[in-house]
Amino acid sequence: MFDWNRPLPQERLEALIEEIAQWVHRRQLHVPAIMLLEMHKPISFFVGQGIVFSATLLAPLFGVQKVQELSWLLENRDNVEQLIQRIEALAAASNAEAPEGEKHASCQ
Numbered sequence: 001m002f003d004w005n006r007p008l009p010q011e012r013l014e015a016l017i018e019e020i021a022q023w024v025h026r027r028q029l030h031v032p033a034i035m036l037l038e039m040h041k042p043i044s045f046f047v048g049q050g051i052v053f054s055a056t057l058l059a060p061l062f063g064v065q066k067v068q069e070l071s072w073l074l075e076n077r078d079n080v081e082q083l084i085q086r087i088e089a090l091a092a093a094s095n096a097e098a099p100e101g102e103k104h105a106s107c108q
Contacts (some may be wrong), residue, residue: 048075
């Protein structure tokens with residue numbers, strides 16, 4: 001049974017941020033993801049509550065635990081900022097490792 005009132009443990013929060021950031025990095029979606037998160041950071045609490053509201057539709061697709069964790073992640077602007085910073089760090093590391101001619105214009 002899942003408790004929607006239970007806070008997300010810090011170690012699971014960090015793992016979730018890393019999981020999402022790695023997913024974005026593997027698909028080279030750094031810029032769109034950062035733009036989306038930055039634009040919606042002021043209303044992130046409402047986005048998190050919207051996920052709770054639509055959990056009955058999302059849970060069969062993603063699982064109840066994933067939906068619950070995502071809602072907890074998005075309810076706090078600091079968590080969203082940590083996710084943005086982690087995506088930026090992965091983009092910078094990827095850009096630093098690429099040969100000079102292959103650097104992405106979006107990461108310069």
